[in-house]
Amino acid sequence: MSRRPPGWVPNQHGAWPMLLLPFVVGTVRGIQDAGFRPVTVALAALWLVGYLAYFAAGLWLKSRRRERYRRPMLTYGATAAALGMVVLVLDPALALWAPVFLPFLALGLWASAHRTERSVAAGGAMTVAASLMTVVAYAACRPPGAPVLAVPAEVWLVATLLLAYLFGTVLYVKTMIRERGVRSYVVASVAYHAAVTVAAGVLAVVHDPTWWWATAFLAAATVRAAVLPGRPLSPKAVGIGEIVATVLVLVLALVVR
Secondary structure, three states: OOOOOOOOOOOOOOHHHHHHHHHHHHHHHHHHHHOOOOHHHHHHHHHHHHHHHHHHHHHHHHOOOOHHHHHHHHHHHHHHHHHHHHHHHHOHHHHHHHHHHHHHHHHHHHHHHOOOOOOHHHHHHHHHHHHHHHHHHHHHOOOOOOOOOOOOHHHHHHHHHHHHHHHHHHHHHHHHOOOOOOHHHHHHHHHHHHHHHHHHHHHHHHOOOOHHHHHHHHHHHHHHHHHOOOOOOOHHHHHHHHHHHHHHHHHHHHHOO
C-alpha cells in the first residue's frame, strides 16, 4: 500500500471522539427542543473540515513551515472558509460564536509552533473548544428569530459535563502512555476526577436528580484514574476503554437536565 502524503490525514485518533461527541449531543438536544434546521449539516461539515485545517496548520508550524504541509493546510483552509460562508448565508447570527473559539485555537497553534502541542495546556484548550460546540450546535437548531446566544442553562451544564470528561481523558491517557510512571500526573488526574465527581454530586442535590447518573460515571472514572496507571495495558486497550467511556458519557449527556 502506498503511504499517505503527510498532513492530509490526522494521526491523533483520540481527537475524533472529542470532536464528534459535543456536536452530536448539542445537535440531538437542539432537535429535541426546537427541531432540525439545514444549517446543522453545513455546520457539521465546517466543524470537521475546520479541524483538518487546524491539524494541517499545526503540522506546518511544528515543521518550521515545510512546503509539504502547505498544500493540505491551504486546501483544508479554503474548504473551511467556503463552508463558513455557507453557514453564514444560512444563519448569519452564528458568526457571533466565532470569537469565543479564537483564543483556544490560537493557543493550540502557538503550542504547535513551539512543539508543545502534547502539553496539558494545549490539550485543555482543545477540550474547551470542542465542548463549546455543544452550545453552538444547540443554538443552530433554535427557532427562527430566537436569539443565537440565548442557550438554556441546562445545555451549558451538559457542555460542562463533556468538558469535565474530555479534560479528564487528557490527564488519564497521559498517565497510561506518555507519562506512565510519573506520580505527579497520577495524583493530578485522581484529584481532578474526584473534584468533578463532587461537583456533579452537588448538581444532583441542588439542581436535578438525573445528575446522580453523571456522579456515578465520574466516580467510576476516578477509580479508573487511581487503579489503572502502572498496569501493563497497551495503547490499543486504553483506546478501547475510551470508546466505551465515550459511548456512556454520550448517553449521560442526553439524559441529564
